[in-house]
Amino acid sequence: MRCISLMIIILLFHVACKPQINIVDKPIIFDEARKVLTLEYIEDHYGLEQDEPNIDPKIIVLHWTAIPTFEGSFDAFENVRLPSWRPDIKNASALNVSSHFLVDQDGTIYRLMPETTMARHVIGLNHSAIGVENVGGTDEMPLTEAQLKANIALVKYLKKKYDIDYLIGHYEYTNFENSPLWLEIDDGYRTIKTDPGIDFMQKVRNATENLNFKPVPEKFKTE
Numbered sequence: 001m002r003c004i005s006l007m008i009i010i011l012l013f014h015v016a017c018k019p020q021i022n023i024v025d026k027p028i029i030f031d032e033a034r035k036v037l038t039l040e041y042i043e044d045h046y047g048l049e050q051d052e053p054n055i056d057p058k059i060i061v062l063h064w065t066a067i068p069t070f071e072g073s074f075d076a077f078e079n080v081r082l083p084s085w086r087p088d089i090k091n092a093s094a095l096n097v098s099s100h101f102l103v104d105q106d107g108t109i110y111r112l113m114p115e116t117t118m119a120r121h122v123i124g125l126n127h128s129a130i131g132v133e134n135v136g137g138t139d140e141m142p143l144t145e146a147q148l149k150a151n152i153a154l155v156k157y158l159k160k161k162y163d164i165d166y167l168i169g170h171y172e173y174t175n176f177e178n179s180p181l182w183l184e185i186d187d188g189y190r191t192i193k194t195d196p197g198i199d200f201m202q203k204v205r206n207a208t209e210n211l212n213f214k215p216v217p218e219k220f221k222t223e
């Protein structure tokens with residue numbers, strides 16, 4: 001009897017300690033062609049010669065897709081090459097944008113690619129950044145409470161798994177220019193971002209305060 005009680009206690013302890021997160025794997029295409037384009041991007045933009053397109057995660061970057069549906073958002077990342085409607089960043093590389101995670105409006109978390117493979121989602125920092133995209137973000141389809149909860153759970157899960165220093169919103173990425181993590185070679189390659197909104201970021205930060213992320217750097221001075 002005592003033995004059974006002990007087993008129940010161990011089981012309850014195990015359940016309580018297990019991170020309460022459910023991740024659905026839904027891989028985008030990551031074939032040899034995407035691998036080659038990713039390695040080229042790493043060399044052309046970061047000056048790094050690597051055999052594998054791997055990253056050392058130090059930053060989590062939260063985004064919104066500004067596309068109102070899950071299917072539309074997934075389609076934007078799935079193919080290997082940039083679609084013709086992204087001429088703004090096509091000159092920098094033909095590699096399509098992507099993200100490690102895509103969170104649907106109902107809070108379902110999809111993993112689109114391995115967490116330590118490089119995704120193109122944030123200029124200057126892709127070599128050390130895990131991307132979390134959220135479906136929506138437009139006036140008609142703002143981010144939801146379920147997405148907020150999912151992002152908080154995902155940030156906790158990732159922080160536990162990797163040696164992450166920073167949690168940022170995409171709109172904050174240029175604050176890292178001239179910091180040691182910033183590797184972009186092309187000074188002309190920048191885009192202006194507002195995702196995932198200041199309000200959403202503040203809520204995620206408040207809920208993950210005890211994880212002690214480093215503060216987002218003030219813009220580093222260039223001499």
Ligand SMILES: [Zn+2]
Nearest residue numbers: 063064170195
């Ligand atoms: Zn973004």
